[in-house]
Amino acid sequence: MILLTGYQITEQIYSGINTAIYRGIWEQENLPVIVKTLKSEYPTLEEITRLRHEYKIRKNLRNIETIVNSYRLETHQNSVALTLEDFGGLALSKLLTTQKIKLKHFLEIAVQLAQSLGEIHQNQIIHKDIKPHNIIIHPETYQVKITDFSISSRLVRENASPSYPNLLEGTLAYISPEQTGRMNRAIDYRSDFYSLGVTFYEMLTGELPFNAIDPLELVHCHIARIAPAPHSLKPEIPEAISAIVMKLLAKTAEDRYQSADGLRFDLETCLAQLQGSGNISDFTAGNADRAGQLLIPQKLYGREAEVAALLSAFERISGVEPPQPPLAKGGLSELSQSTGEPPQPPPC
Structure with a gap:
């Protein structure tokens, strides 16, 4: 446990390589909070800068209800601590280990994630690390919020530099092909759609689209291999939902959804059909999709x-x-x- 002036820390809920996350009470406001701190007693300037960057990104998104908002950036010994809202949620990664998500609940969660990503992108921010660990869900109401903006970018487009897999920004199992830095293609908001597709795939099938152990092999999988469609692994998954996931997992950004609104429309269509008739009919994924931003295609013609x-x-x-x-x-x-x-x- 840490000692942070003005806060009563009750439990540790996560411990990573560089950061630790605690749950506690902000005594001045009598509010439940999440406290994110750096684990090192003497953190590097880069680590401190990243936490400050995350605070600034969240501060610009305070009008969005579908992200975990920040309260304060506190000085803590030789470091800083970021205090965040606590709405009683759990990380989706933890939820997936304890229960199988029903199709109806999957669609309800997916619709909220599409809405949240759309609002983030409208603010000209690329999240760059969408994965179950960074998706917080209330276990009873299924309210969904996105968290962890430590590597998010305010740029409309940026270039990824080739690097060793363990030095890449993001989480290797979820990063888009262009985020590997090995495709000579810029990263834009559609990179988040690929990571969301990997997350959907895991929620539906219980496994990742690529399970390579070697980091370089995993990078190759993201760039060159086509994952088996979810309905081929789990026949109970409707082909329409499987098609949505595979469109998100397209290798080139131009072949993915071009807007969160288009994705949300397809997901809401599936949810309405499931609630109305209990079945989901096949349709063309992305048929109602329109480009969310003006981007010049990076394909060769x-x-x-x-x-x-x-x-x-x-x-x-x-x-x-x-x-x-x-x-x-x-x-x-x-x-x-x-x-x-x-x-x-x-x-x-």
């Missing part, structure tokens, strides 16, 4: 021949194993003029 030539050359040089001198690595190489014709293989 009209370059099919050139892309095919590059892939063909890659297959040739990677599939040949010529004699190598000691300590030499790699395959053959090719160089071709951009004539539109595929390069020819080198003579044997």
Whole structure:
């Protein structure tokens, strides 16, 4: 337990690598609070700056009821402590370990998450770490709020730098392909939709879309592999809901939902059908979706021949194993003029 002037700390509810989270009472206001602190006795400037950054982000979002709002940033010994509202909720990750979420409750939670993300994005903020640990749910009312804005960005678009998997911002099991920094694509608000898709997948099936242990293999899965559709793992999941999840998990941002409103419309349609008839009919996911922001597509158009030539050359040089001198690595190489014709293989 920590000693924080003006607060009565009652229990520790989370302990991570760098942070610890407590539940307590703000004595001056007689309010239940969540207290987030840094674990190190002498935290680095980067750790303190990140907590201050989170406070500033939350302060700008105080008009949004679907996020966990902040109260104060307190000085605590050699560090700082962030005090947050406590509405009696539990992390979705903890809820998933104790009970199976019914389809109706899943849709009710999903609708609220879509609304919350929409409001966050309208304020020009990318969350960048949507996952069950950062989704707080009241166990009785199923009220939902999003928390942890420590790595959130106020930029409409930003570039991720290639880095070792353990140094990437976000949580590796939930990050979008572009957030890995290995796709030469900028991060925008649609990155949150991919992470939300991973979260939905876990809520519905009880497992992650990719279960690789090696970090580099997991990065490869996010970039190149297609996860099995949820209804193929759990046949009781309606195909319409499965299609929504798979659209969120699209590898390129242009193929995902383009707005939280479009996602929310599809989820509310499913919920209305389930409540009305007990069944959910198939429909085209994203049919009512419209772009939430003006973004220039990052796809390549009209370059099919050139892309095919590059892939063909890659297959040739990677599939040949010529004699190598000691300590030499790699395959053959090719160089071709951009004539539109595929390069020819080198003579044997």
